[in-house]
Amino acid sequence: MAGDKTCVICGLSKKPRECLKHKNKLLNNSLTICKDCANEFVDFKDEDSVITMCQLTNLPFIKRVMDGMVSDDTEQPTFGLYMRKIAPFKRYTTFLDSEFTQDGMEENIGTTFTVTDKMVQRWGDGYNDEKYAYFETALKGLMAIKPATTSLELERYVQDIKLKDVFNDSLRAGDAKAIAQLQKTYNDDLKQLGLDAVLNSKDDSVENVGQRIQKYEMRKPIPDRPEYDDAAGIMKYIQKWFIIPMKRTLGMASEEEVESLYEKDK
Incomplete structure (x- = not known):
């Protein structure tokens, strides 16, 4: 037949x-x-x-x-x-x-993974254990890149992960119309969350200086290195002209600190 x-x-x-x-x-x-x-x-x-x-x-x-x-x-x-x-x-x-x-991987769910009421509340019911494990692993990945600071931002992360899951299903099914629409929605969602530059830039070998600085600023204002500590000298100024004089008035300043008041600034 x-x-x-x-x-x-x-x-x-x-x-x-x-x-x-x-x-x-x-x-x-x-x-x-x-x-x-x-x-x-x-x-x-x-x-x-x-x-x-x-x-x-x-x-x-x-x-x-x-x-x-x-x-x-x-x-x-x-x-x-x-x-x-x-x-x-x-x-x-x-x-x-x-x-x-x-x-194996971090998402080792085997027989040790347990779906909690909190997970069901976060993702909704009707999923199997593997799907909940996938969702939780994806959420940990996003939180490692950019921690959610509010409950609203966390909810946006949840929606983004579920959207990506639907997008992946469309890719496997070969639904061209759904793929194009979902891809645009997913990319727009990443931009709104400020994650697009991080997730879409795995290779930074061809990035110029300005692009690399922009990526740094998404994580921290400046690279976290000792030579950048107090780059503007603000803390040094406060230490010399406020903290040490106050300690000297109270009789708490050391000899080295008192002597530093008479040293010329470099």
Whole structure:
């Protein structure tokens, strides 16, 4: 029948809804891997079987996700469920991005990540644990670049991260109209938050002096180096003509401080 594909494991003709959404480019439009075969072959207590299926489908193997499914008694572990759990991980695309140990990125959510009421209140309900973990990691990244100083600015960060998530979904779906609109909205949002120059300038090797100074000023008024401390000499002036004379009047100034009053300024 039109649209049916042949499973490379069992050799039977399967309807599209019975097939996995794999990324194996060696399988043409008439070949696929059916869900029944994947679930029958994969045993989540046997790591090698999961790795083999990930290789066949060209999907990333993430050990902590697999281990989390084994320890979770609330859902029957299937390869389709595994695919849904790894979907929110933005940095994992194909089998080449696999993570074979529990050690990993900062967003190590595995079995240790716990969704709190505060997170649900911040992001809204209806998301899975991986999505909440992605949101929280993205928020930490923005806060490291430019800490939110008000609750309103924090809310803007939350909206920006959720907007980027929708934008990424549109990129994966190939929705050209939505991509163009969302990209403009996202870039405008970054500019309003003052994050565009930081996030869009990963390579500053070709920046001129003025552009680099502008980037510095987004973080601090001047580079944080000792030679720039009290560059205008204001503190030195206050120390010599106010603090030390006051200490001398009160009998608290040291001999060195008194002598400094008679030294010529350099």
